[in-house]
Amino acid sequence: MPRVAGISGPYWFFFYSFDCGEPIHVHVRREDAEAKFWLQPVALAWNRRFSPRELNEIRRIIVHKESTIIEAWHEHCGQHGN
Numbered sequence: 001m002p003r004v005a006g007i008s009g010p011y012w013f014f015f016y017s018f019d020c021g022e023p024i025h026v027h028v029r030r031e032d033a034e035a036k037f038w039l040q041p042v043a044l045a046w047n048r049r050f051s052p053r054e055l056n057e058i059r060r061i062i063v064h065k066e067s068t069i070i071e072a073w074h075e076h077c078g079q080h081g082n
Helices: 052-064 066-080
Strands: 012-014 025-030 033-038 043-048
Touching: 025 052, 033 052, 043 052, 052 066
Parallel strands: none
Antiparallel strands: 012 025, 025 033, 033 043
16 A cells, blocks of 8 residues: 655555556545545545545645645556556
């Protein structure tokens, strides 16, 4: 699970290698909570245990760091990523 570098804070932004065939997205974890966000456009795919307030904060971070996340996706997934 490669972690996206350059995003500080309590959330861990990462990818699963087996997801490289899907459209670009990022997983987010903190303690026992996890969510998946699609990128381009940024949209929540699913959520487990994050509050609506936290989801709004995570979405704001993703929008702010979208280019960093997309670059990390391409570095990780290479030709397999969409």
